[in-house]
Amino acid sequence: MKPSLIVHGGAWNIPDETVDACKSGCHRALAAGWSILAHGGSALDAIEAATMVLEDDSVFDAGYGSHLTLDGHVECDAIVMNGATLRAGAAATLHRVKNPIQLARKILENCPHMMLVAEGAERFAKQHGMKLCKPEELVSKAEREAWMKCKSDKHAAEHHRGHEQGTVGAVALDANGCLFAATSTGGTCCKLPGRVGDSPLIGCGCYADSEAGGVSCTGYGEAIMKVVLAKSTVDLLRGPVTCLDTRPNISCGASTADLAAREAIHLFAKRTHATGGLILLDRHGNPGFAFNTARMAYGFVAPDGSFLTAV
Numbered sequence: 503m504k505p506s507l508i509v510h511g512g513a514w515n516i517p518d519e520t521v522d523a524c525k526s527g528c529h530r531a532l533a534a535g536w537s538i539l540a541h542g543g544s545a546l547d548a549i550e551a552a553t554m555v556l557e558d559d560s561v562f563d564a565g566y567g568s569h570l571t572l573d574g575h576v577e578c579d580a581i582v583m584n585g586a587t588l589r590a591g592a593a594a595t596l597h598r599v600k601n602p603i604q605l606a607r608k609i610l611e612n613c614p615h616m617m618l619v620a621e622g623a624e625r626f627a628k629q630h631g632m633k634l635c636k637p638e639e640l641v642s643k644a645e646r647e648a649w650m651k652c653k654s655d656k657h658a659a660e661h662h663r664g665h666e667q668g669t670v671g672a673v674a675l676d677a678n679g680c681l682f683a684a685t686s687t688g689g690t691c692c693k694l695p696g697r698v699g700d701s702p703l704i705g706c707g708c709y710a711d712s713e714a715g716g717v718s719c720t721g722y723g724e725a726i727m728k729v730v731l732a733k734s735t736v737d738l739l740r741g742p743v744t745c746l747d748t749r750p751n752i753s754c755g756a757s758t759a760d761l762a763a764r765e766a767i768h769l770f771a772k773r774t775h776a777t778g779g780l781i782l783l784d785r786h787g788n789p790g791f792a793f794n795t796a797r798m799a800y801g802f803v804a805p806d807g808s809f810l811t812a813v
Contacts, residue, residue: 504805505539506675506787507532509552511562511799512668513720513779521797521813523561528801528811531555535674536803545674545682546607549582553603553684556670560642562799563668565601567642568688570649571695576640578688579702580606585681585710592617592702598624598634603686605632606702617702652692669701671708671718675787683708683716683732690723699723705733714739715759715785720798721778728774735766739784759783759790767792 509531511524535552539545557565568576580602581592591610594617599605605627609618618626628634669687685708687701700723701707707723709732710716717732726732743761763782770778771794779793781800789802801811 503675503677503679504787505677506783506789506803507535507539507548507552507672508781508783508789508791508802509535509556509670509672509800510718510720510779510781510791511556511670513777513793513795513798514668515795516797516799516813520561524799524813525801525811527556527559527561528799529809531672532801532803532809532811535672536809539674539676540807542677544678545676545680546582546584548674548676549672549682549684550603550607552672552674553670553686554601557601557603557686560644561668562670563688564670564686565688566640567645568640569691569693570641570645571689571697572692573695574649575637575695576688577693577695577697578602578640578686579698580684580686581702581704581708582606582610582682582684583704583708583710583716584610585683585712585716588711590616590704590708592704593623594619594698594702595696596620596623597637599627599632600635600640603684606684606686608632616704619698648691669707669720671720671781673710673716673718673781673783675783679712681710681712681716681783681785683710683718685718700726700731703727705730707732709733709736711736712785715782717780717782719778719780721795722776725770725774725776726778729770731766731770731778731780734769735762735780735782738762738765739782757788757790759788760792763790763792767794
């Protein structure tokens with residue numbers, strides 16, 4: 503089977519001055535993941551590598567540079583899911599984990615449970631060889647400044663909460679037909695401490711089923727949870743899709759993968775009146791994406807092996 507890879511860096515009102523950085527980040531994530539897949543490596547290794555690149559880039563809301571909570575701390579969430587077994591590994595409200603996707607993988611492979619949170623998750627990380635960082639090492643200058651503005655201006659806090667999005671994710675299919683999906687986030691700006699959004703929840707921010715496809719979502723988490731967006735999208739891949747959204751330039755073509763992505767976002771917006779986006783691979787590795795925000799950062803590997811990125 504021919505490998506396939508798609509990544510995203512969030513769907514939101516990405517400003518012009520950030521476009522190049524977002525495209526560059528997605529390109530580097532593709533390079534990291536594809537260097538594994540192109541040499542016969544596993545989809546799990548590929549999405550971990552790709553997601554780590556995005557987590558380490560402060561332009562995105564994951565890992566270093568994540569949005570801060572109302573009390574000024576980073577709390578990260580992440581998930582990875584195996585399409586063959588339907589098993590997931592997820593972690594939430596992490597303060598001291600530089601790459602949350604690494605911990606999600608360790609939970610997937612080494613834990614009897616599928617989600618750990620907060621202190622228990624970080625204890626598990628340490629027990630399984632991960633070095634914990636200082637909480638302040640995850641805070642970027644830009645996010646500290648944004649937090650200070652929100653603290654001094656209640657209206658600014660209300661504007662930022664739920665609107666600035668930079669959640670990241672990846673979906674990969676390897677040469678052996680193994681399908682994995684991943685999502686990682688720092689959550690919304692000025693969120694309440696302890697808030698967990700859609701990203702680490704199986705079926706909401708991420709889902710993979712080798713019989714249909716894999717999805718990673720981004721957007722307003724509370725709305726995404728209402729419709730279990732990732733699972734709903736995968737279910738659309740199981741049969742013929744009729745897309746009711748006829749707006750141009752929202753997706754990359756007219757394949758079943760594209761139509762499923764477009765229809766999922768159309769139904770999501772119709773039911774919740776919220777904004778978001780998603781990427782997917784169907785079970786054959788065909789990519790699809792859709793969003794109803796002003797922009798979304800994304801990239802995928804074309805059939806000829808070239809990297810296509812856009813914002």
